[in-house]
Amino acid sequence: MLLDIRNLVVELPVGRELRRIVADVSLGIREGESLALVGESGSxxxxxxxxxxxxxxxxxxxxxxxxxxGKLVGAMSKRELETYRREQIGLIYQDPRAHINPVRRIEDFLLEGLLLFDRRPRAELRRVISDxxxxxxxxxxxxCLKSYPHQLSGGMLQRVAIAAALSTEPRLLLxxxxxxxxxxxxxxxVAQLLKQLxxxxGLAVLFIxxxxDLAAQICDRTAVMYAGRIVEMQPSRTLYASPAHPYTRGLLQSRPSVDRRYERLPTLPGSPTPAYEAPAGCPFAPRCADRMPVCSTYVPHLTRHGLAELACHLGAGAPGGN
Ligand SMILES: Nc1ncnc2c1ncn2[C@@H]1O[C@H](COP(=O)(O)OP(=O)(O)OP(=O)(O)O)[C@@H](O)[C@H]1O
Ligand SMILES: [Mg+2]
Structure with missing residues (x-):
């Protein structure tokens, strides 16, 4: 595995309290593989x-x-961490305008990071970024290199941000x-571009x-997150065709589709819960039409059923599951 996350728990301080935001995430991404992480706001x-x-x-x-x-990120020294962030990981954000200095030309933005570490002459690096x-x-x-960010459209600027992320030849794109x-x-x-790149x-990609629909188009596998946990993970193709978790099924059913006509779009009852407000047992239980008594008591853990990994007490026997 290039990236291997095991039982990640993250708590953040809010006032005097520690709020659990990530309750239990385990996932792996191999070299060259793409994984989508899908979930509602706050998950x-x-x-x-x-x-x-x-x-x-x-x-x-x-x-x-x-x-x-194979290296524990939590145990890296300051120096190792800097090298890891700079050389191994490329970051792409939602809003490129917030991450690109508005008063500098694209050329300077793209070169500034490279010039610090790459000894090649500026003219050569300029050719690299132009390519x-x-x-x-x-x-x-x-x-484009001569332009200022405000002269570019949002789509162009996101392409520039992708070029910046690629300029250090990372192995993993976040x-x-x-x-x-x-x-x-x-x-x-832009989604197609990421897939081509x-x-x-041969990049590994974590696509959030x-x-x-977008996840399935772009990524080999899809992980679905709910209240700080991964509730289901499958190859995107099979997840789409046979979602096993009641939450994933609800998400897929509540998407509008151009080929279907609705009296009313089916929706999931209730609203998503952040991990720190999750009830005992399965965090999705209060919204789940298939819940059983055990669901309100024990948290289901992610277990493998064929190609799917599923955290649900209904297990592989879930209606519509595989
Ligand atoms: N600095 C912070 N301190 C405390 N809590 C925070 C902080 N930043 C975010 N949170 C809380 O963390 C939770 C969201 O975590 P996160 O940003 O990972 O969600 P997300 O799945 O990325 O959501 P979105 O789709 O909206 O981006 C929210 O409940 C938010 O209030
Ligand atoms: Mg977010």
Whole structure:
């Protein structure tokens, strides 16, 4: 495994209290593999990525293990951590405008990180970033390099941010809702671009999204998160065709579809719960139409059933499960 997360728990201080945000996350990503992490707002997706880069807010309490290429991220020295973040991981965020200095040209933005560590002459590095811009689908790289961020559209700027993330040739790309702030057409283009780059460069990708359809289009496997836990993980194809967890089924049913007509779109009753407000037992139980008495008492743990990993007391016998 390139990335191996085992029983991650993250608690954050709020006033005098410690709030559990990630309750139990275990997942692995192999070299060159893409995994989507899907879940509603507040389910703990971003805090999981921050645990991977060790950039959680001050005062965070972490237990469990994050291993990168067999190395414990929690045990890295300051220097190892810097190298790990710079050379192994590429980060892509939801809003590129918030992460790109608005008063500097794209050329300076892309070069500033590289010049610190790469000894090649500036002219050569400029060629490298110009090629990268072409690779991420920017038609006129030279013009783009001379531009300021406000002169570029959101989609172009996200491509620039992707080029920046790739410039150090990372092995793992962490993309936290990289398409959410874009219009629908651009969203699909950027998602396809990530998929192409992953295949071409043999990148491992953790793709975070609210959107199960997008996850299935882009990623080999999909993990569904609820209240700080992974409740189901499957190859995207089989998850889509035969979701096993009642929550995943609810999510898939509540998507509008162009080929179906509805009296009313089916919705999941109730609202998502953050981990620190989760009841005893299965956090999804209060909203689950299939709940049994055991569900309110014991937390179901992620166990393997064929291709699927599932945290549900209904197990492989869940209606519609496989
Ligand atoms: N600095 C912080 N201190 C305390 N709690 C925080 C802090 N930042 C976020 N939270 C809490 O963590 C929870 C969300 O975690 P996270 O940001 O990982 O969710 P998410 O799944 O990424 O959600 P979204 O889809 O909205 O991005 C929320 O309940 C939020 O209030
Ligand atoms: Mg988030």
């Amino acid at each position: 703990g997706k971003s805090m999981t990525t921050k645990a991977i880069t060790r950039t959680l807010p001050d005062g965070a309490q972490v237990s469990g293990e994050v291993l990168f290429d 990268l811009l072409a690779e991420v689908g920017i038609a006129d790289p030279d013009r 993309a936290d809702e990289p398409t959410t702030a874009l219009d629908v057409t651009t969203q699909a283009e 992953q295949a071409r460069r 999204t609210h959107d199960l």
